[in-house]
Amino acid sequence: QGARADGLAVPSRFGTEVVARLLGLRLNHPAAQDFLELRPQDPATRAEAAYSAAQILSFGLLADSWQIAQVKSLAASFTLPQINDWQRQLLNTAFSKIGMPYVWGGVSDATETDFGVTARGGYDCSGFVWRVYKLQSYPNEGTLASTLRGRTTYTMSVEVPRSKRIGFTKLQPADVIFFGSRGPNSKGSQISHTGIYVGNGWFIQSSDEGVALAQLTGWYKQRFAWGRRPLREAGLQP
Structure with a gap:
């Protein structure tokens, strides 16, 4: 409800998929088995359902187990700052991919073959950013699609x-963010992960939980290297 209240057109599965991934209920298959990855609209297999059930049982029988309590607290705290129309358009595209699986080399919701493996659809971390900024068309976007080369x-x-790199405290919604082994001191060759900043300490990424929201804390905050602002690069915002 929070995302809708903030003016985003999120899919009906948004809340379920976000919570499922915060709880770790989805299995990420090895890259060589990306053909097993399921999209949100695909029927769950018995094996996938069994994995999710086993994860739930591992929390214990109490509804107030610490994992569930933590996720409830996170979900209740999710809000967005005030966003402009361009940020909203980009975040709408990003949020529409919630629940898509992590697929190495993936850039699409549709079937594609990457590195010799045919998957139903999905994204790796940079493929997700590529989809939102490069492959998705927006009215009057100007040079936005060409900012990522x-x-x-x-x-x-x-x-x-x-x-032009953006530091942690200067991040704005829809900024592309990067993570490296040495945090802000990382060299380009040490950058290993990317996502899109949402605001108020949240970002959206494609990782082993698929396309999901995460908090920019802990490991992510330690390894945050810098951000970039394609909207500014395209002259669409200051």
């Missing part, structure tokens, strides 16, 4: 000069 996380991260 390279497909890989490394290339995306070094396309902007140091003077």
Whole structure:
């Protein structure tokens, strides 16, 4: 409800998929088995259902187990800052992919073959960002699609000069964010992950939980390297 209240057109599965991934109820298959990955609209297999059930049982029988309590608290705290129309359009695209699986090399909701494996659809981390900014069309977008030139996380991260990199405290919704082994001191070659900042300490990414929301805390905050603002690069916002 929070995302809708903030003016985003989120899919009906949004709440369920976000909570399921915060609880770790979805299994990520090895890259060589990406053909087993399911999209949100695909019927769950018995094996997938059994995995989710086993995860739930591992929490214990009490409804107030710490895992559930923590996720309830996170869900209740989710809000967005005030966003402009361009940020809303980009986040709507990003949020429409919630629940799609992590697929190595994936850039689409549809069937594609990447690295010799045919999957029903899905995204790796940079493929998700590529979809939102490069492959999705927006009215009057100008040069937005051309701001990202390279497909890989490394290339995306070094396309902007140091003077244009955005620090943690200056992030705005729809900024592309990068993570490296040495945090802000990372070199381009050490950047290994990317996502899109949502606001108020949340971001959206494709990781082993598929396309999901996560908090920019703990591991992610320690390894946050820098951000970039394609909307500014395209002259669509200051």
